[in-house]
Amino acid sequence: MGPRRYVICDIEATGLDEDRDLIEIALITFEDDKVIEVYDTLINPLRPIPEFISNLTMISNRELETAPKFYEVADAIRMRLEGAVFVSHNTEFDLGLLRKKYKEMGQELKVKNFCTLKVAQHEIPGLRNYNLDALCSFFGIKIEERHRAVGDAKATLGLFKELLQLRLKTYTKILFLPHHEKMLKKIPSKAGLLYFKDPNGKVLRFEASFNMEKTARELLEVKADNRDLLMKVEMVEGEVTGSALIAEFKKLLFHPYQPHWMIVTQELDTGEKFFKIRPYKKGLNGLWYFKEYLDAKKKLRTLEHGLKDQTFAYRDSGKSKEEIVQHNRKVDNFSKEARFPNDNLVIVGEGRTMGEKSLILVRDNHVVGYGYTEASEDEIYAGPEQYLTRRFFQHLGADLATRKYIRVLKNLRNKTESWRSLSLS
Known part of the structure; x- marks a missing residue:
């Protein structure tokens, strides 16, 4: 945690109103990952405290009558705070009250501070309650002597150590709300x-x-x-869904894929093929589809780099027929990456329940649909259409998701699904 010295403070007061006053303060000096000192004292507020505060803290008016007044312990408190980082759960309350008391004495209290309340709100977004009890419960910190300065200060110290690790990105536990x-x-x-x-x-x-x-x-x-x-x-x-791909199909029902650009192949008068970016238009077939033009441009550069012929680059004459054929072969090979491994195939995987299988059918380079069955794999491959429960008609999103999914399946170690090419019959 570094050599910095922290002083964890908790204050018990006469109430929450603007006229509140101290009745107890605890200061825990924490340095080099260990507690150096624990300082605790009652403070005479020079007035009776409300009954509900007495019941909450178990501090009686009789005890406070014989306690030191603030000005009698002000130097002892300041000595411990100077040069340290002031830590409390809600520094606006604790440090604010302390500064008010020193101001009444004509003095100013300047310290750096670390508010466990504010840090927790930042580091643990979404928690329903950020009071000391809720946060200590969240981290599994036991609070002893709740609503007494030392007990609450010790709990705040435990909370501070957890939050500091979160802030410094050194926390090793996995947390959930x-x-x-x-x-x-x-x-x-x-x-x-x-x-x-x-x-x-x-x-x-x-x-x-x-x-x-x-x-x-x-x-x-x-x-x-x-x-x-x-x-x-x-x-x-x-x-x-059994199949993550079928889950992707269901997701597309709520968020359809809407590309704005696509890469297509075109042909020059010489017969030479090349890749080109075009605005997406429904009904036109592309090889790759993109929402952002910059992504399309990046892909095009990669393709063009792969097609670059260094031998031809330093010649003034045009390409020969043999060179055009060789170039077009490269274009066709790159184009295959944007297609299914086979124009007709079926993907078979786990179903939703024991004994059930899922299937996705591709015909003529388009996803036809998906379904579930308890039939054997041989029966599925023999006639997959009869097992479909949902059909598509040239659904671009389903096609692209399936092509990507097949690439993922190839790289998975533990495969729960596999695909097989089908004949046209």
Whole structure:
């Protein structure tokens, strides 16, 4: 944690009003990852305290009558705070009251401060309550002597150590908000579609996944990258689809893929083929599709770099027929990357329940649809159309998702799905 000295403070007061006064203060000096000193004293507020404060703190008026007055301990408090970082849970309250007391004496109190309340609100977005009890419960910190200065200061020290690790990105535990943790336990560790909902039940995000529990935990882990979901998500539900690709299809029903640009092949009068960016238009077939022009441009540069012929680059004459044929062969090979491995194929994987299988059918380089069945794989491959429960007609989003999915399947170690080419018959 470094050589910096921290003083963890907790104050008990006569109340929360502007005219409040101190009745007890605890200062825990913390340096080099250990407690150096614990200082605690009652303070006579020079007036009776309300009964509810006495009941809350178990501090009696009789005890306070014999306690030192603030000006009698002011130097002892200042000595401990000077050069240290002031830490408390709600420094606006604690440090504000201390500064007020020194101001009454004609003095000024200047210290750097670390508010565990504000830091917790920043580092743990979405928590329903940020009071000391809720945060200590969240981190598993036991509070002894609640509403007494030393007990609360010790709890604040425990909280401070946890929050400092979070702020410094050295925290090793994985944390979840309590209301998320309960729901995460109900999410199956199967492929499917996740629904992240706000308090009104509105879906904020859909996420297709091979393992819904793992994905949900990654997206709801308490960390800065997940701030938006942590702040807004009240509920998370999972729909088992067996196949993560079918989950992608279902996601497309809510968020259709709308490209703005595409890369196509065109041909010169010489017969030489080349790649070109064109605005997307429904009905026109492209090889690659993009929402952003810069992404399309980046892909085009990569393709052109792969087609570049250094031998030809330093010649003044045009390409020969043989060179054009060789060049076009390269164009065709690159174009195959944007197509299915075979124009007709079926992907078979796990179903939603034991014994059930999922299938996705591709015909003529387009996804025809998907379905579920308990038939054998041989029966599926022999006549996949009869098992379809949902059909598509040249659905661009489904085609692109499936092409990408097949590339993912090739690289997966533990495959739960596989594809097989089909004949046209």
